[in-house]
Amino acid sequence: MQNGLLAVENLYLHFRATRGVVQAVDGVGFDMGRNEALVVLGESGCGKTSLARAILRLLPRNVQTYSGEVWLDGVELMGLSEEQFRREVRWVKISMVPQAAMNSLNPVVRVGDQVAEPVVAHFGLKKEALAQAKDVFQRVGVPVDFMSRYAFELSGGMRQRVAIAMSLVTSPDLVILDEPTSALDVLTQANIMNTLKRIKKEFETSFILITHDISTSSELADRVAIMYAGQIVELNDAPHFFPAPLHPYSQKLLDSVPRLHEYKEPDFISGKPPSLLNPPQGCRFAPRCPSRFARCEQEPPMVDLGERRQVKCWLYPRWER
């Protein structure tokens, strides 16, 4: 695809656990362009965070399978050695704001020094680092004199901005945000989403936003990926997705969002997501799906419907492509 920044193909990440193999990321593929924001939506435990960690190769020790292809700017990342990956990719080209980052700031280091640290570590620039940190503080809307404060002297919203500043300080092409606003208040959340939108516009940064909050995700999304039980079941552009999602799971998920500004009775999905230890054969959503039929016992392929719409469901047969 033109102007492509990141392409992921057939990514697998399985973990060993006491009761078997957890198939957290199971054959995931997507691509995204420059200055695009991709939102990965799904319920808790569907493998969203594992997907982020697989892309950044931040893996725990109990990995069983880790395979697939990750292309960034035409370079295949899975082939790089650990040291090369650390030097050339992590935090240089792709950075991440992990979940609950605002509570993981070092309590005994001034936040300005913490934000400057990636620059020192990756480029060895001590003097410029603080200047860059100052610049990035302004970008995310933290007063510059907060640089000499400690994390506990800041409010939750300010700490989250500091965590975002840290991911932006090396001017990466892609920033992965894992639930960046889920612990924050409504007004603070709206403020931070405004900041992210501004950064995306002014600095042409690309974002992968991982969240379960569908309403808030629409504030940033250009493109939406719906994950269910370790797999992506739908990829769609936001203007297509929010009015008319394709996959039955996406439809149900969107129906379950309570609306504030219009009256619409929300629905819910009965049953619960399958265990990733032994996911069901065939379509993984079939046991909860209102429109399942005989074919759903086999695993559906990802069908390309054109206009960058892809869906993993038998309801969209190949001849409609």
Added chain:
Amino acid sequence: MNMDRNVAAKDGTLLAVQNLHTWFELRKWGFGRAGFVRAVDGVDFELPYGEALAFVGESGCGKSTLAKTILGLYRPTKGDVIFEGRKLNEFQGREMQWYRSQVGYVQQDPYGALPPFMSVHRILEEPLIINGMKSKADREQRIVEVLEEVRMTPVEDFLSKFPHMLSGGQQQRVVVARSMILRPKLIVADEPVSMLDASVRVEILRLLRDLQDSHNLAVSYITHDLSTVRYFSKRIFVMYAAKIIEKAPVDELLGQPLHPYTQALLTAIPDPDAENAVTFKEVPPGEPPSLINPPAGCRFHPRCPKIIKDLCDRQEPPEFEPQPKHFVGCWLYR
């Protein structure tokens, strides 16, 4: 239970809260006084039998403290909680136990609220034993009944399970079942769905609503999420910095919010729509004030876009009623 000091409640009011203050003392060096955190600072309202009421506010605005004061878990510093015409402060011993059987509590985090070493059966049986249901057969019957009410069927499949064997939604059903088992008149639900996934959330809210209808329960529903309120309650109270700043019926509050803070909340909460990505939201800057030294005058004035100089920053606004049954604490409506 037999009551000797039962004063008849006036016109169907189940719970009345009058001028309630709950302050927490801050200490210096372990004993010196260093001030107070004014978590609830002058709250008044009445809750009739069978009505669902929602408290909406951001974290740290005192809504959970209010819930716990109503439940009798915190002692109010000043003011009264009056249940069926009787003051909570004056309850002693057995009366407090009776009160606790009349008021159910649905906690925020179902996993944290359920003891991990007790089976569903034991969790539900304990309150019955404590409240003197002697016959085992009666207890079994009530447990089955309440589990059917929260739609955990077939009941036999769940009785012997431990909390960690249940999904988040099922755990929250057990918490609801436990709060219902003594047939209370009031349920206090403190963020009952905020820890659950979107697809389960609506299911639990609908369950609470059905229970409220069928048992004529009064519910005080505490949440930070305005968008879930519409499907649940009749009236909304908006809290900001330990005070209730706006009280109104749901449709009025959502359709025509009066307080600048409520207006900001409503603009800030998005509905899923791709349009959101291309527009910026008008959001007041800053953060809610500290409850140790709240600002003088209206507590929202430092962030308010419609501030009236020399009034809002000096005098605290009283409660105005610009429209019938719509109360607002804001000088704009004087």
